[in-house]
Amino acid sequence: MTTAFPSLSWKAGFLAALATIPPPTTATSTTSTSKRGLAYLGDTHTGDDELLYSANSSLAWYYNWSPNAITTIPSSLPFVPLLHGLADASSSTLQSTLGALPSTSTHLLTFNEPDGTTDSGGSAISPSDAAQAYIDDIVPLRTDSSREWLISHPATTGSDSGLSWLREFNASCWEIDAENGCPLDFVALHWYGDFAGLASWLGTLYEFYVTNGTSSSSSSSSQNLTFWITEMALPQASADETLAMMNQSLSYLDSLSYVEAYAWYGTDRKSSSWDGYTGGNVAVFTSGGALTDVGALYLGGEKDGFKAGMKGAAGRGFGVSWAAAVLATVGFALSMS
Numbered sequence: 001m002t003t004a005f006p007s008l009s010w011k012a013g014f015l016a017a018l019a020t021i022p023p024p025t026t027a028t029s030t031t032s033t034s035k036r037g038l039a040y041l042g043d044t045h046t047g048d049d050e051l052l053y054s055a056n057s058s059l060a061w062y063y064n065w066s067p068n069a070i071t072t073i074p075s076s077l078p079f080v081p082l083l084h085g086l087a088d089a090s091s092s093t094l095q096s097t098l099g100a101l102p103s104t105s106t107h108l109l110t111f112n113e114p115d116g117t118t119d120s121g122g123s124a125i126s127p128s129d130a131a132q133a134y135i136d137d138i139v140p141l142r143t144d145s146s147r148e149w150l151i152s153h154p155a156t157t158g159s160d161s162g163l164s165w166l167r168e169f170n171a172s173c174w175e176i177d178a179e180n181g182c183p184l185d186f187v188a189l190h191w192y193g194d195f196a197g198l199a200s201w202l203g204t205l206y207e208f209y210v211t212n213g214t215s216s217s218s219s220s221s222s223q224n225l226t227f228w229i230t231e232m233a234l235p236q237a238s239a240d241e242t243l244a245m246m247n248q249s250l251s252y253l254d255s256l257s258y259v260e261a262y263a264w265y266g267t268d269r270k271s272s273s274w275d276g277y278t279g280g281n282v283a284v285f286t287s288g289g290a291l292t293d294v295g296a297l298y299l300g301g302e303k304d305g306f307k308a309g310m311k312g313a314a315g316r317g318f319g320v321s322w323a324a325a326v327l328a329t330v331g332f333a334l335s336m337s
């Protein structure tokens with residue numbers, strides 16, 4: 001392996017941050033040890049939020065494919081910024097945007113599916129352009145005097161073209177910087193397909209970065225790369241097949257020490273705009289805001305009190321009575337004035 005990296009680990013960073021901020025009312029021991037993340041697709045339903053951020057929820061971090069956090073998500077859930085493409089990386093406001101994030105933000109994800117087209121959410125960047133931007137704009141963030149970020153290499157599509165892209169990216173990195181290449185702290189990957197394919201793709205990248213990467217060490221310090229699966233799902237399958245794939249994948253990923261984090265795609269309701277590609281059975285909530293089987297399992301399952309069909313209080317109609325209470329209060333205030 002090739003470079004030194006800050007010894008701050010994800011959990012250490014998170015626990016250190018917890019020690020310095022007031023304990024959030026929703027935090028439990030589950031939260032600090034879970035690898036499970038929320039891939040935020042725009043769900044703004046209050047009832048859904050109540051379940052996602054409840055004390056027993058397994059969700060321990062979130063991201064939204066952008067460098068900007070979501071103000072309605074409790075700050076007790078660490079936010080992981082992502083630089084989607086070249087424009088994000090070279091933005092003149094990048095430093096100030098990242099600098100404004102809470103100290104619980106420690107990891108930075110880079111270029112989203114650069115081997116994919118913009119139509120499918122990719123960033124369509126050539127390996128050499130990506131390497132140049134990574135070295136110019138992203139590598140300095142690892143050692144910035146005001147704030148050191150743990151950074152990932154770009155997350156390609158889970159495919160042969162993704163692996164080819166990473167090979168060319170690596171070659172370009174070493175052409176541009178013969179001493180350091182493109183240093184990284186963790187590997188981010190995506191997988192859409194069955195469990196066997198997930199295990200195989202993860203194994204391929206482990207071989208690429210760790211097994212084969214070791215021999216290329218140009219530095220005396222070794223690094224322990226961790227792996228993040230930032231998008232995964234079984235698209236276009238039945239509800240039962242989807243649940244079985246998630247179940248097997250969660251146990252497997254939880255058991256691997258080099259897997260630090262993962263996020264199911266995505267945390268939203270069925271019949272959202274994105275399920276034309278994935279199919280609706282990946283959804284965590286039904287279109288009416290009740291947990292699906294997949295959603296209940298992802299939040300922790302029955303042992304933690306999550307069952308299919310559950311809704312947050314606002315989703316059960318308390319939102320209406322809450323609104324009525326607000327209106328009554330406003331009416332009262334008005335009648336007093």
Ligand SMILES: *[C@@H]1O[C@H](CO)[C@@H](O)[C@H](O)[C@H]1NC(C)=O
Binds near residue numbers: 204207212
């Ligand atoms: C790892 O190295 C072996 C031997 O050179 C090679 O056959 C294999 O394709 C490499 N694996 C990856 C994922 O690049």
Ligand SMILES: *[C@@H]1O[C@H](CO)[C@@H](O)[C@H](O)[C@H]1NC(C)=O
Binds near residue numbers: 167174208213215
């Ligand atoms: C990246 O390229 C360098 C230089 O050719 C090589 O030594 C190293 O093994 C490559 N790393 C990976 C992960 O393929």
Ligand SMILES: *[C@@H]1O[C@H](CO)[C@@H](O)[C@H](O)[C@H]1NC(C)=O
Binds near residue numbers: 222223
């Ligand atoms: C890498 O991990 C091994 C085993 O967990 C540990 O002994 C070693 O200190 C770690 N090295 C670094 C540089 O963190």
Ligand SMILES: *[C@@H]1O[C@H](CO)[C@@H](O)[C@H](O)[C@H]1NC(C)=O
Binds near residue numbers: 243
């Ligand atoms: C998940 O798998 C385990 C072990 O294979 C099994 O006992 C459990 O019932 C499964 N859970 C779900 C929700 O499918």
Ligand SMILES: *[C@@H]1O[C@H](CO)[C@@H](O)[C@H](O)[C@H]1NC(C)=O
Binds near residue numbers: 056303304305306
């Ligand atoms: C939270 O999980 C614990 C077990 O981990 C369980 O005993 C408790 O009832 C759950 N709380 C709720 C509100 O479901």
